[in-house]
Amino acid sequence: MAVRTLVDLLQAAFPGGEVAVEDRTGGGDHFQVTVSSARFDGLSLVEQHRLVYDALATPLADGTIHELRIKTKGTT
Amino acid sequence: MTELHDQLKQIIETEDVALFMKGTPQFVMCGNSHRALEALRRAGAPVTAVDILPDPRIREELSALSGWPTIPQVFVGGELVGGADIVEELEASGELEQTLRQKLGDEYRGAGEERVVAVA
DSSP: OOHHHHHHHHHHHSTTOEEEEEESSSSSSEEEEEEEOGGGTTOOHHHHHHHHHHHTHHHHHTTSOSEEEEEEEOOO | OOHHHHHHHHHHHHOSEEEEESEETTEEOOHHHHHHHHHHHHTTOOEEEEEOTTOHHHHHHHHHHHOOOSSOEEEETTEEEESHHHHHHHHHHTHHHHHHHHHHOTTOTTSSOOEEOOOO
């Protein structure tokens, strides 16, 4: 899977947020995603990561993402 | 509800610290499971580990229960704390220790041996 696809999915889910995706191994299946968004404000880390999982539900479910590392930040 | 569902639910609810992982603490099969285990060890958590690899249904049932799609999953006092990234982040900030103390009491360190529970 291309980094671009994940960036698009995340930007659609977190409009106005800052999104970065790194292909950690170059194999297109191990990713580090970093998202800063006002949607995270006031949420616990579990809730923040759930929003990222929701945004990437399709590539997670069909197995194209083998490993995902998540870093989230609110704006406050 | 299936027997497996009940078994997983019981582990989550009764174990102080439950770590659902790929492999066992003695033979970890995944980098993220390793990261979560090491963060828990640094915080002195009494870990009860469950290997999800022996049967794919374990992972399916667990994710259905927790609403969390990936492995590892860490529960403290019956509550989902998160996966490897969150557990590492909370350990680094000292919040993991704080949560352990809140849920398990001040004497949680050394309160239990690391152990492995088999399901299914």
